């Protein structure tokens with residue numbers, strides 16, 4: 001398994017950002033080095049939270065300190081998510097450049113967290129622009145939801161065909177691999193939700209039942225698991241099948257618990273040993 005530097009938010013209560021991503025990756029055997037961009041009490045979906053954004057200079061200092069341990073040659077991927085302040089993007093880009101200088105085969109996996117179709121944009125208004133113009137162009141893998149994919153590519157993808165076309169536009173911007181989450185094409189079977197992975201000349205679509213709720217952090221877990229599995233096998237269909245199986249199991253358990261936060265520790269067996277009950281279909 002691999003070593004991943006994960007630059008994301010931390011929350012004390014509940015599970016989003018690194019507080020959603022780190023444990024699942026560790027449970028797969030990944031060596032994770034978390035770097036925090038905020039230290040909040042809870043995710044912003046509650047409407048109220050306490051605790052600091054971490055200043056860009058402080059985030060940069062943490063990264064420089066890691067570099068000074070001569071550690072970057074071992075890093076297989078940098079993963080980034082929720083950025084907090086609008087200066088974090090530059091810090092991430094710089095970290096990616098330094099890691100790639102030490103290990104040219106390392107990849108940068110960017111989850112372009114902006115919002116979703118239901119809540120709209122929930123980050124500082126500068127961040128989507130920064131992601132589109134500066135950050136996504138240097139990424140190798142991006143994991144937008146369908147709404148974020150639309151913003152990045154100036155499109156409004158709805159059908160599978162639209163979504164594939166938007167993915168092609170996103171790949172022209174830089175990233176060679178795109179995982180689109182929460183694909184809600186109008187002609188899907190009722191009460192389903194899909195994910196689309198495009199990698200090399202292949203595109204794979206996978207469908208699960210839609211559970212009637214929205215929980216924060218599902219995208220963070222998805223990006224983390226997909227990055228870890230893709231590094232491990234190099235195969236998009238395999239990474240997609242493993243990721244969707246674990247994410248669905250976590251969400252099902254969370255829904256059944258009646259709680260508002262992802263039941264990650266409780267679902268660790270399904271993370272470590274996905275049941276693989278959903279089979280991706282090749283759509284290109």
Ligand SMILES: Nc1ncnc2c1ncn2[C@@H]1O[C@H](COP(=O)(O)OP(=O)(O)O)[C@@H](O)[C@H]1O
Pocket residue numbers: 115116145180181182183193194195208209210211212213214215216217218219220222244247248251
């Ligand atoms: N209500 C749901 N029912 C079933 N699966 C879901 C649900 N919400 C999220 N997922 C799964 O989690 C994945 C990532 O969640 P998503 O909501 O797209 O992330 P984000 O929080 O970044 O918007 C989705 O592609 C889907 O597979």
Ligand SMILES: Cc1ncc(COP(=O)(O)O)c(C=O)c1O
Pocket residue numbers: 009010011016017038040042043044045082113215216217218219220221
């Ligand atoms: C601090 C923080 N990090 C990350 C996220 C990302 O959550 P999601 O996976 O739901 O997009 C959120 C969303 O509320 C957040 O408040």
Ligand SMILES: [Mg+2]
Pocket residue numbers: 111112113114145219220
């Ligand atoms: Mg997300």
